[in-house]
Amino acid sequence: MSAHDQLLVVIDPVARRIDGESVRIAKDVLCAGAAAKICLPDGPEEFSRALTRRGGRRPVVVGDDHALLRAVAALYRGRELGDEPLSLVPVGSVASVELARSLGVPTGAVAAARTVLDGVARPLDLLADDSDGVVLGDLCIPAEAAAAASVLHPASVWDTCRSLVRTLVRPAPPAPAPRAHRLRVEADGVLLSDLDDPVEDVRVRAGDGAAEVTVTHPRHTGAEPLRTLAKVVTVSGPGFRYRADTLDVGPVRHRTWTLRPKGWALTLPPAGPPE
Incomplete structure (x- = not known):
């Protein structure tokens, strides 16, 4: 039996807890088509x-997007990510496997398990940062919404009634601007924004x-988003948070x-990817 037919199936504990039936189906299909060693980490x-x-x-990997990212990060840190293709059987809610779907992996347990057995390895690009983090899909650094603050002072019954009337008559305040x-x-060394x-x-x-x-400027400036292509992107500032795929990181x-x-x-x- 070739190495291609020998699988290590690592089943994420969250997948076992939330959808044991899909996990069982995936195991049955994989074990029927290959020599599969099943691993159930805690x-x-x-x-x-x-x-x-x-x-x-x-x-x-059997699990959701978080399990996929955990696997890629572990292999990348061990400098083993490019040694052989990674396979995935997505298990989770629709929202929790959105990254897998966007990459072209079937989201049904049977179809995904059959893809593991009969699919092809497709090379993909990724972003690696200077702290050994990886991004497979989207990296986003959004400005946080300004929090609306209010202070409640003691008042008489009359003041409370007047305040309630004003609230009912006046239009609702607009949502806080980002x-x-x-x-x-x-x-690539070119300054896009300072x-x-x-x-x-x-x-x-x-x-x-x-x-x-x-790079998007505040809407009130009227400036169009700046778009470019690059191999290296550097962001610095007085502390910012970012979202790498499904993970929130920072402040850095x-x-x-x-x-x-x-x-x-x-x-x-x-x-190719499913319709």
């Missing part, structure tokens, strides 16, 4: 350790051989993301 550390000690078996970042954004040029939103996505960078003061062309491979259906 937590993130065991999950990562199982992948790095897989030997010559092909890694298969705050602007004070960020320095560079793409600390004195506030931005509302910065987005980066690994494209086909280049990262797509979009500096981060550099570098495109890794074909930095990993995912097993996908031979005919």
Whole structure:
């Protein structure tokens, strides 16, 4: 039996808890089509350790987007991500497997398990940062919404009634406008925005051989979003948070993301992503 037919199936504990039936179906299909070693880790550390000690078996993850990202991060830190393709059987709610769906993995247990057995490895780009973090889909640095604050003072019954009437008569206050970042954004060494040029939103996505960078200025300035392609994106500022795929990170003061062309491979259906 070839190494291609020998699988290490790592089943995320969250998947076992929320949808045991889909997990069982995936196991049955995989075990019927290959020599599959089933691993049932109890937590993130065991999950990562199982992948790095897989030997010559092909890694298969059964779980949601968080499980996929955990697997990619573990293999990347061990400098093993490009050694062989990763396979995924998405298990979770529709929202929790959105990244998997966007990458082209079937979201049904049977179809996904069959793709593990009969699919093809497709090289994909990713973004790697200077803290060993990875981004497979979208990176977003949004300005936080300004929190509306109110102070309640003691008042008489009459004052309370008058306040209630004013509330009922007056229109509702508008939603708080998003705050602007004070960020320095560079793409391949070219300055896109500096600390004195506030931005509302910065987005980066690994494209086909280049990262797509979009910098949006506050709406009241009337400026169109700035878009460019780059291999290296650096953002710095007085402390900012960002969302990498489904993970929230920060605050940090500096981060550099570098495109890794074909930095990993995912097993996908031979005919391409499902409709």
